Amino acid sequence: MKTLDLLTEQEKPQGFNYPLQFNRVVESGLGDLEPWYWLEGQSLRGTLLGLMERYPERRLIPFARRQDNDDVACWQVDTRDEVFVIHDFASSGWEQRAQFSTFYDWLRRAVEDFIEFDC
Secondary structure, eight states: OOOOOOOTTTOOOOOOOOOOOHHHHHTTTTOOOTTEEEOOOHHHHHHHHHHHHOTTTTTTTEEEETSSSEEEEETTTTSSOOEEEETTSOOOOOOEEEESSHHHHHHHHHHHHHHHOOO
16 A cells, blocks of 8 residues: 655644544545546645645645646645635635535545546
8 A cells, every 4th residue: 555645744734634534534545536636745745835825814734636627626724624625726715616614525526527538
């Protein structure tokens, strides 16, 4: 099973921990759900820095990106378990495309996207 290169304790913003549901899915070996793929390594860190520059009023932690557009699934440090789909490179104030109450709610949508993408 592949381990993702996620943010280290030193890189994570204060007050942020990866949600248990996300950890469980990653540990189970659930791979990328095309068109979504997990962000890790340099891609994760570059996306994080880009989001910080483009949307400084938000404290976004990205974890997945769509391969067919600029959508990025993120947590926001100030919120508990919510997932925000951010259309990266949109004008500030227009970036949010969707919001999900939990990681599992986002994952259900990602599975639907996987099914639709296959058609």
